[in-house]
Amino acid sequence: xxxxxxxxxxxxxxxxxxxxxxxxxxxxxxxxxxxxxxxxxxxxxxxxxxxxxxxxxxxxxxxxxxxxxxxxxxxxxxxxxxxxxxxxxxxxxxxxxxxxxxxxxxxxxxxxxxxxxxxxxxxxxxxxxxxxxxxxxxxxxxxxxxxxxxxxxxxxxxxxxxxxxxxxxxxxxxxxxxxxxxxxxxxxxxxxxxxxxxxxxxxxxxxxxxxxxxxxxxxxxxxxx
Ligand code: BG6
Ligand code: MG
Numbered sequence: 037x038x039x040x041x042x043x044x045x046x047x048x049x050x051x052x053x054x055x056x057x058x059x060x061x062x063x064x065x066x067x068x069x070x071x072x073x074x075x076x077x078x079x080x081x082x083x084x085x086x087x088x089x090x091x092x093x094x095x096x097x098x099x100x101x102x103x104x105x106x107x108x109x110x111x112x113x114x115x116x117x118x119x120x121x122x123x124x125x126x127x128x129x130x131x132x133x134x135x136x137x138x139x140x141x142x143x144x145x146x147x148x149x150x151x152x153x154x155x156x157x158x159x160x161x162x163x164x165x166x167x168x169x170x171x172x173x174x175x176x177x178x179x180x181x182x183x184x185x186x187x188x189x190x191x192x193x194x195x196x197x198x199x200x201x202x203x204x205x206x207x208x209x210x211x212x213x214x215x216x217x218x219x220x221x222x223x224x225x226x227x228x229x230x231x232x233x234x235x236x237x238x239x240x241x242x243x244x245x246x247x248x249x250x251x252x253x254x255x256x257x258x259x260x261x
Contacts, residue, residue: 037199037251038143038199038200038201038219038247038250038251039143039144039195039199039200040143040144040145040146040190040193040195040199040200040201041138041143041144041145041146041200041201041202041203042146042147042148042186042189042190042193042200042201042202042203042218043135043145043146043147043148043167043202043203043239044081044147044148044149044202044203044204044205044206044209045147045149045151045154045157045158046080046149046151046157046205047080047205047206047223047224048128048203048204048205048223048239049127049128049131049147049158049161049163049239050122050126050127050128050131050157050161051126051128052118052119052122052151052157053080053205055115055118055119055122056076056079056080056087056115057073057076057079058114058118059111059112059114059115059118060076060079060087060091060111061076062111062114063091063107063110063111063114064091064094064095067091067095067097067107068095069091069092069094069095069097070094070095071091071094071095075094077206077207077228078090078207079091080205080206080207080208080209081150081179081180081181081204081205081206081207081208081209081212082150082179082180082181082206082208083150083173083179084108084111084112084152084173085104085105085108086179087108088104088107088108088111089104092104112153115153116153116156119153119156119157119160120160122157122160122161124160124161124162126161127161127163128238128239128240129238129240130238130239130240130241131239131240132163132166134239134240134242135163135166135167136166137244139166139168141244144168144169144193144195145166145167145168146167146168146169146170146171146189146192146193147167147169147170147171147172147189148171148172148185148186148188148189148202149171149172149173149185150172150173150176150179150180150185151172151173152172152173152174154170154172154173155170155172158170168193169189169192169193171185171188171189171192175188176188179208180206180208180209180211180212181207181208181209181211181212181215182212182215183212183213183215183216183217185212186200186202186212186213186216186218187216190216190218197216197217197218198217198218200216200218200219201218201219201220201221201247201250202216202218202219202220202221203220203221203223203239203242204220204221204222204223204229204232205222205223205224205229207228207229207231210222210229210231210232211231213232214231214255214256217256218256219233219250219251219253219254219255219256220232220233221233221234221235221236221242221246221250222234222235222236223235223236223237223238223239224237225237231255232255233250233253233254233255234246234249234250234253
């Protein structure tokens with residue numbers, strides 16, 4: 037029985053995944069690294085520094101930790117510029133009513149994002165009060181695909197992991213959910229997120245019927261390498 041839903045932020049609640057891509061693409065262009073939206077799938081859900089490392093791996097470039105941190109900070113400055121110009125209307129359609137409906141039905145709602153900018157984003161969207169628990173990249177040591185962030189969210193909600201559902205747009209996020217012992221609803225393409233119990237294209241399309249469907253399915257521990 038699912039008692040809590042833990043939402044990722046970027047690409048699930050709001051299209052900030054696009055802003056992350058644009059900022060990484062700008063850095064990749066400066067470094068002469070060919071970087072496509074397909075490559076970007078590997079960066080989704082993982083920490084800023086891990087994303088930096090993946091980008092350099094793609095380009096076959098090595099550099100010092102100090103240099104990596106400098107470049108990752110530059111990318112973050114561009115990302116924050118995009119976010120600061122974002123309007124509350126940019127929240128995905130249907131998401132706010134969905135969060136309200138879940139709470140009315142007695143389902144607990146949390147946000148778990150690897151981003152250190154998560155609190156700024158939800159404040160700009162005026163949705164911070166819709167989440168009972170918010171955990172972000174500043175509170176964890178290991179980012180997705182490690183389960184740490186989802187386990188922390190479940191602990192703060194006071195709900196056992198097997199009674200939590202994660203909503204994710206990143207492969208690393210689906211893996212993290214399963215590693216935490218939680219079912220996962222994927223947002224995006226079924227090909228990309230085939231490990232999730234169910235995949236829909238938009239968060240706003242979620243219905244209470246799907247919750248029952250997902251409760252019947254269990255791919256946890258059956259698909260991971
Ligand atoms: C995740 C995004 O939510 O946060 C990643 O999917 C991003 O693309 C990560 O790299 C870290 O974000 P930030 O804002 O701390 O650089
Ligand atoms: Mg995401």
